[in-house]
Amino acid sequence: MATARKFSDAVLKHLQTQHAESSFTATFVNGYWRSPRFSLRRQAELRKACVMHGVDPVSIGLPEPAPHKVMQKKPPKGHKQQREYQAKQEKIQKNMREMPAKIRDWKQGLAKELEKSKPSLPF
Numbered sequence: 379m380a381t382a383r384k385f386s387d388a389v390l391k392h393l394q395t396q397h398a399e400s401s402f403t404a405t406f407v408n409g410y411w412r413s414p415r416f417s418l419r420r421q422a423e424l425r426k427a428c429v430m431h432g433v434d435p436v437s438i439g440l441p442e443p444a445p446h447k448v449m450q451k452k453p454p455k456g457h458k459q460q461r462e463y464q465a466k467q468e469k470i471q472k473n474m475r476e477m478p479a480k481i482r483d484w485k486q487g488l489a490k491e492l493e494k495s496k497p498s499l500p501f
Contacts, residue, residue, distance in 0.1 A: 385427045393427055397439035
């Protein structure tokens with residue numbers, strides 16, 4: 379369980395004053411980006427101090443916290459062997475169903491070759 383936190387006098391002093399929007403966001407001035415006066419870590423610290431002392435964070439100029447993004451659920455990629463397993467099994471089953479016809483055709487072809495190789499004369 380979290381304990382009560384003590385904030386420095388500097389942080390508590392900032393709770394009593396109104397701050398400009400540029401104090402919390404980066405601004406583009408004269409072709410250059412200026413860093414915000416308060417880093418995101420210090421902004422979080424100010425927000426926590428506001429909550430603990432009953433001050434509305436928006437009243438001192440803090441921006442609304444960004445909503446949390448919903449994570450995209452993606453199935454794991456897996457190994458190539460695992461991804462192709464189902465298709466491979468279907469191909470094997472299809473070939474096994476066709477196997478008796480293939481064997482029959484092979485035997486008939488073998489018999490035809492044997493007939494061709496026999497001489498026409500009986501001796």
